[in-house]
Structures are given as structure tokens and as C-alpha cells.
Amino acid sequence: MTSPILDSTSKSIAKLQTLAPEQQQEVLDFVEFLAQKYAQPQQPPQKRVLGLNQDKIWISDDFNDPLSWWAEKFISMSLRVERSVTFAQRLVEKQSQWF
Structure with missing residues (x-):
């Protein structure tokens, strides 16, 4: 008994072989796009460091006040x-x- 993945793969390859070379290239490009889009990141993102930019930026005291002007x-x-x-x-x- 064949697995559903192998059966699906062989069907996809059979259909791919019926396409013109330009269309095959489009399929390959799309597959590469999907592989890149859903690739797992190599390293986890760095955690934020609290106070890293302390005293490097300034926000006005009235920042949250209504903009009546x-x-x-x-x-x-x-x-x-x-x-x-x-x-x-x-x-x-x-x-x-x-x-």
C-alpha cells in the first residue's frame, strides 16, 4: 500500500511533465517562493533588552494631550x-x- 504523500507526489510530477517548459519553470518558481515563505527561521529572534535605549530618545510631556490646536x-x-x-x-x- 502506497502512502498518500507518495501518491500525491507522483500525480503532481505526472501533471508537471505534461506542461510546457515555461509553465514548468513557473511552477518551480512558485514552489521555491512557498519554500522560502514558510521556511523555519535558523535562529530564534533575540529577546528585547529593557532600558537599552534609555536616555537616547525624548517624548514631550504633553504627548498624550488632545490636539486642540x-x-x-x-x-x-x-x-x-x-x-x-x-x-x-x-x-x-x-x-x-x-x-
């Missing part, structure tokens, strides 16, 4: 855009009256 700036910008659009619309209306 941003909201004010955004609102004023959107108002300017609205005014620009209405001004442009009025210009277009005036222009249509001229011609």
Missing part, C-alpha cells in the same frame, strides 16, 4: 476652503454674465 487649525483651513469655493463659484457666475 490641530482641530482649530483644521476648522480654520476648512473655512478658508469653503470661502475659496464660494468665491470661485461667484467668479464663474460673473464670467457667464460677461459672455
Whole structure:
């Protein structure tokens, strides 16, 4: 009795042999891609060291504070855009009256 893996392998090889050489190369490329994608890492990742970068970076004391200045700036910008659009619309209306 043959194992299911050997049976599957022989079926795959038989189908592969019916393909054109270009298609066989594509299959080989895909198999290599899968082998690389699912390869086990050679060494486990290094563990993080607590305090390694201590005193090397700085975060502002108000880092987590709400960005109220941003909201004010955004609102004023959107108002300017609205005014620009209405001004442009009025210009277009005036222009249509001229011609």
C-alpha cells in the first residue's frame, strides 16, 4: 500500500511533465517562493533588552494631550476652503454674465 504523500507526489510530477517548459519553470518558481515563505527561521529572534535605549530618545510631556490646536487649525483651513469655493463659484457666475 502506497502512502498518500507518495501518491500525491507522483500525480503532481505526472501533471508537471505534461506542461510546457515555461509553465514548468513557473511552477518551480512558485514552489521555491512557498519554500522560502514558510521556511523555519535558523535562529530564534533575540529577546528585547529593557532600558537599552534609555536616555537616547525624548517624548514631550504633553504627548498624550488632545490636539486642540490641530482641530482649530483644521476648522480654520476648512473655512478658508469653503470661502475659496464660494468665491470661485461667484467668479464663474460673473464670467457667464460677461459672455
